[in-house]
Amino acid sequence: MPGNELFDERERKAVEEVMKTGILMRYGFGASRAGRWWARDMEDAICKRAAVGHALLLADGTAALTTALAALCVGSGDEVIMPTFTFVASFESIMAAGATPILVDVDDTLCLNPDAVQKAITPRTKVVMPVHMCGAAADIDALRDICKKHNLFLVEDACQAFGASYKGKFVGGLGDIGCYSFDYNKIVTCGEGGAVVTNDGELYKKADMYHDHGHDHNSDDRGAEGHLFPGYNYRITELHAAVGCAQISKLDDFLQRQRRNKKRFKDALSQIDEVVFRRLPDSEGDSATFLSFFMKSEEQARSATRALKDGGVEGVFHWYDNNWHYVRNWAHFKERRFANPMPPTLLAGMPDYSKADFSASDKWMSRCISISIKLGWKEEELPAKAKKAADAIKSVL
Numbered sequence: 031m032p033g034n035e036l037f038d039e040r041e042r043k044a045v046e047e048v049m050k051t052g053i054l055m056r057y058g059f060g061a062s063r064a065g066r067w068w069a070r071d072m073e074d075a076i077c078k079r080a081a082v083g084h085a086l087l088l089a090d091g092t093a094a095l096t097t098a099l100a101a102l103c104v105g106s107g108d109e110v111i112m113p114t115f116t117f118v119a120s121f122e123s124i125m126a127a128g129a130t131p132i133l134v135d136v137d138d139t140l141c142l143n144p145d146a147v148q149k150a151i152t153p154r155t156k157v158v159m160p161v162h163m164c165g166a167a168a169d170i171d172a173l174r175d176i177c178k179k180h181n182l183f184l185v186e187d188a189c190q191a192f193g194a195s196y197k198g199k200f201v202g203g204l205g206d207i208g209c210y211s212f213d214y215n216k217i218v219t220c221g222e223g224g225a226v227v228t229n230d231g232e233l234y235k236k237a238d239m240y241h242d243h244g245h246d247h248n249s250d251d252r253g254a255e256g257h258l259f260p261g262y263n264y265r266i267t268e269l270h271a272a273v274g275c276a277q278i279s280k281l282d283d284f285l286q287r288q289r290r291n292k293k294r295f296k297d298a299l300s301q302i303d304e305v306v307f308r309r310l311p312d313s314e315g316d317s318a319t320f321l322s323f324f325m326k327s328e329e330q331a332r333s334a335t336r337a338l339k340d341g342g343v344e345g346v347f348h349w350y351d352n353n354w355h356y357v358r359n360w361a362h363f364k365e366r367r368f369a370n371p372m373p374p375t376l377l378a379g380m381p382d383y384s385k386a387d388f389s390a391s392d393k394w395m396s397r398c399i400s401i402s403i404k405l406g407w408k409e410e411e412l413p414a415k416a417k418k419a420a421d422a423i424k425s426v427l
């Protein structure tokens with residue numbers, strides 16, 4: 031990770047082809063686009079890879095999450111369960127839909143703890159939104175059972191896990207709707223981009239309309255197209271889609287490289303007694319974008335992080351101290367410092383997060399370190415790189 035490490039002539043040629051026609055918009059201009067529909071092509075490729083019936087490519091993963099919630103008719107007065115460890119886009123997209131984010135503890139999977147989800151359900155709960163963090167699947171069977179039992183929608187935030195699978199099935203296609211991100215730092219990148227996937231044709235149609243101002247896309251003449259409801263502009267451009275088409279064709283190579291590279295690191299670190307690896311509900315399906323593990327204490331994790339960075343190991347994250355991925359440092363959100371007034375229904379149902387107890391998440395996140403597994407690492411460099419990481423950790427024990 032990320033796919034931008036291995037840009038080559040395929041991305042360049044694709045972008046050139048778009049520029050030759052000058053048609054950067056995904057809709058219309060049929061006569062001038064030399065038969066190429068890049069966004070559609072990437073959607074077809076996603077459907078094939080994820081084994082889902084419908085895919086909608088859009089501007090980014092955050093837009094995908096918001097669009098997914100709108101398609102499910104989730105909004106004012108509804109509660110959406112999300113994890114404490116994720117990217118800020120989780121609560122941003124829920125609030126953009128007008129719904130209330132309900133934060134729930136994660137466990138040693140680094141994903142939603144199903145028992146904690148069960149306890150958080152109220153009559154207003156409408157969606158459980160697990161995040162497949164750091165490239166590997168959450169405990170989906172348990173979460174799906176809870177959703178079935180309580181008649182809730184399962185929306186997968188698979189933004190960080192394109193390419194990962196769970197019990198043989200691609201993540202994103204396991205619930206009612208799934209969302210991917212193809213931003214610059216993801217395993218497959220369009221520069222910026224995202225997708226909504228579903229097997230439900232009605233949900234797809236609603237998402238398709240919502241992401242393009244309500245356009246029903248039933249005509250060659252955009253001005254004549256109908257509108258069932260207003261939407262927004264979350265469209266992708268053909269330039270971004272062209273980059274994505276080139277990238278998605280390399281996914282198998284990306285996964286193979288990452289899994290090989292991760293295994294070397296994991297083997298080296300498994301020699302250290304103090305290191306306990308993240309629990310993976312399906313280790314076979316791990317996309318291997320990160321190697322995540324727990325140290326014995328918060329202090330040990332902090333000093334190991336420092337030693338890894340000082341030792342020249344790239345891409346080291348102690349999420350507990352990160353401002354964007356863990357609830358501890360989301361002061362803006364916890365203190366309700368929003369740019370503009372939020373809907374009263376949204377705020378009325380929201381717990382006071384400035385006082386909330388997430389010690390069950392802290393217990394794992396304070397000790398967790400993730401090392402980003404690079405695509406560009408060469409096989410011959412791996413032993414030295416893995417040894418450097420292991421030595422850095424040993425130096426603080």
Ligand SMILES: *Cc1c(COP(=O)(O)O)cnc(C)c1O
Nearest residue numbers: 090091092117119189190211213
């Ligand atoms: C990247 C990411 C998003 C948002 O995707 P963008 O394309 O950057 O908007 C959402 N959720 C998670 C977990 C992410 O990692």
